[in-house]
Amino acid sequence: MLIKDRLTISILQKLVETKTIQEIADEYKCSYIYIQKLLKQYKIACPYSSKKNTKTLIGQKYHYLTVISYKGINHRHDVLLNCRCDCGQFTEVKRTNLVNGNTKSCGCLAYEPRPNQTGENHYRWTGYKDIPGYFFTGILKGAQKRRLEFNITVEYIWSILEEQDFKCCLSSVPIGFTKNFRCRRDTTASLDRIDSFQGYIKGNVQWVHKRVNLIKHNMHQDELEYWISHLYETLQPSKISNKIYHTHLWGRRANKS
Ligand SMILES: [Zn+2]
Secondary structure, three states, X not given: OOHHHHOOHHHHHHHHHHOOHHHHHHHOOOOHHHHHHHHHHHXXXXXXXXXXXXXXXXXXXXXXXXXXXXXXXXXXXXXXXXXXXXXXXXXXXXXXXHHHOOOOOOOHHHXXXXXXXXXXXXXXXXXXXXXXXXXXXXXXXXXXXXXXOEOOOHHHHHHHHHHOOOEOOOOOOEOOOOOOHHHHHHOOEEEEEOOOOOOEOOOXXXXXXXXXXXXXXXXXXXXXXXXXXXXHHHOOHHHOOOOOOOHXXXXXXXXXX
């Protein structure tokens, strides 16, 4: 009687739950590869083998991820592991990706500025001091699109920011830039035109918080003050909470706590 006939699908499925491929091969006196071929042919996953192999990985650390437990096998027979990231998030990672280094974190690493790859250290950095190149180009391109007069330089707007002591000139909230392009949403500084009917010309620009700029829109400062005073009266000052807003979290992705 051939081994193939003895090892039917149903028998193999049962064996695989409690034995590794090697143990099955020893029991039926055939090679490891032969059993592996049969499993592939019958499309049977071997959870016990992967579970046993995974045991050695538990507690090990790969970059940001620490293996906690065995999760299971997906439809492609990849071994999945439960891992904890250094940032505190729990995530499920394919074993192969974890071991060969394709997956290094829960995803937080992609958004974390790497000291050797950000700001002036980046080989493609085009900015001036803290102001990234794309930020200034963005203003320039926007002005060209709207056909606004433009005669400011990046050095000039930096000097204004220094004069304002890195604070929003209307709300006094600290403002700044993120040097990492991927985190550009976290930038809070925004360049405002004092008189919206004029372009980006020297003497007509000031730094504000991006939220303040959104509120101000194309209003003149007098008009803004008019609306704020009326809003403040209507909204009842007692109801406005005095909680200190964490300004660095403004504009961040909602799913990141
Ligand atoms: Zn993480």
